[in-house]
Amino acid sequence: MTATPAQPYSPSVPRAHRPRRRPRTPGPLRDALTLMGLPLLAALALPAAFAGGGTRRWFGGRAEGQRAEAQAAKDAAAAAFYELDTAQRDLRISIETITAVDDSPAARRAVADFDALGRRIDEASHQYISAVDAHDLDRDDLEASAASRARTELTAAKEELGRVKQELDRFTDGLGPLLGKAETQLARLAPAVERARQALLAASNALDAVRATGLKADDLAARLAALSPELTKLNQGAGQHGVPQTLERAERVTRGAEAVRVEAERLPERAAEIDHRLVSLRTRAQALTTRSEQVEPILSELRRRFTVACWQDLQRVPGIAAENVRQAETKLAEAQSARDEQRWADATALQSTVRALLNTTDEAVSAAGDRLHRLNAVQKDPQQEIDRTRFAIRDAQRLAMAGRNTPDPRHARPLDDAVSRLERAIATLDGRHPDYWHFLTETEAVRRAVSRVVSLIRDERGAAGH
Structure with missing residues (x-):
């Protein structure tokens, strides 16, 4: 639509189509005529009458009434046009806001609907402008029939503008969610x-x-x-x-x-932590060096008192421990260099490598001492290990029979196998040189198997309870 005019009526109508103002009578003359007691309009007509004729023919009340009605219709149409133009401008701002943010199918559909609505607005505006251009309501010889046609066409244009305005309002209401987003x-x-x-x-x-x-x-x-x-x-x-x-x-x-x-x-704080860890890792590496030196005496005792199967897998522990400690010390030196150069990420990564090496060494060295301790205990009193394992089996058997006359074969079979396996492990203790390590590993395996059965029973009963 065209730009909003300064006048509150006929926004898009050329200036030539707007009503012409009649010249006003100068103030002194108007005052003088009033003092004479003559109506202003009659007094203005006197000079022309004395001159032998007027410059404008005045029609009867019907023609002037039709002219007034047509002018009123023109003003109403202009107001409707101005209202529609303002609403369209506001709506265009809303559409621009949506398109600046949203590229969804709904937003693109709204833009297409706005374009279609714009064409309807252009059609209604053209009807209004054509009606205004077609009728000069300021003509001196305007006939009543022409004024009536002007009023009809201008009223129709106003009504069409109003209908389009209603469509625009409904469309604006539907934009609420998109505009809010x-x-x-x-x-x-x-x-x-x-x-x-x-x-x-x-x-x-x-x-x-x-x-x-x-x-x-x-x-x-x-x-x-x-x-x-x-x-x-x-x-x-x-x-x-x-x-x-x-x-x-x-x-x-x-x-x-x-x-x-x-x-x-x-x-x-991170730099201080790295410094502290470097000191701690260095101390731990030194302690592991001392501990690894004790592995060989432990192995000597194992070889002297127990069968080969009890210590054969530990033969490489001293060499592994020494190599791991050496690598750890090398990485510690690299970590210290990274710290001095303030390569914090490298220093942290190298510390993690050192920690892993020392953990592996600690486990290997501890395994040798733990092996000797456990073998000493079972050699002195194997019954404690036997009772521990039998208690686990019996506890599982009681759980399997709880609330039942006969156990579920899925539970009974592995428990019966556990009993048989324990008896076979006990039998290996007979003889001149029993394999205590085999006995310990077998009893541990039996307890793990029993624990799996217990977990299975509890899971099934828990599921049934739900």
Whole structure:
């Protein structure tokens, strides 16, 4: 539609089509005529009458009444046109808001419907403008029939403008959800961008503070520098990059900058932790070196008192322990170098490697001592191991029979097998050189099998209870 006119009527009608104002009688003359007691209109007509004729023919009341009605219809149509034009402008702002944020099928459908509605508005506006152009209500010789036609056509144009306005109002009401979503995103935009900028500033300040203590933070500085192109795009605005994309970018920058800030603020504490762990790992490596030296005497005792099967798998422990400790010390030296160069990630990774090597060594060295301890215990009193295993079997058998006259074969069979396996393990203790390690591993295996049956029974009964 055309631009909104300054006048409150006929917004798109050319100035030539607007009513012409009659010249006003000068103030002094008007006052003089009033004092003479003559009606103003009659007094103005006197000079022309004395001159021998008037310049305008005055018709009867019917023609003037039709002219007034037509003018009223024209003013009403102009008001309807102005109202529709204003509503269309407001709706266009809403559509632009939606399209700036939303590219969903619903949003695209709304744009297409708005275009179609715009064509209806153009048709109604054309009807109104044509009616205005077709009738000059200021003509001196305007006939009553012409004024009546003008009133009819202008009234029809006003009614059509009103119908289109109703369609536009219904369409506007239907845009509520889409417009609300778009306005919500737009309301989030400025705060999100500002949060991103503040997060970048906080990260930069944290890096400066850390460097002031003498610590380097080159990796953090590199990560912060990588966010600079994103900040540039944020500064370019959503008009260039889109609202959803700008919101996502702002959140990504905020997360990245916040992570840099947190790590920078924690860097002094992290450096202290690395120093403490290096000391702790170095002490542990020295202790394991001492302990690994004790493995060989343990193996000697095992060889002297027990069968080959009881200690054969431990033969390589001294060599493994020595090699692991050597590797751990090498990695510790590398970790110390990384710490001195303030390569924090490398120092942390190397510490993890050292810890894994020492854990493996600790387990191997402990296994030798534990083996001797357990073999000594079972050699002295095997009955304790036997009673422990039988108790586990009997407890499982009671559970299997709870609430039943006969056990479930799925439970009874593995429990019967456990009894037989235990008896066979006990039988291996007879003889001049019993294999105590085989006996211990068998009783452990029996208890694990029994534990599986107990878990199965409890799971089944728990499921049945539900």
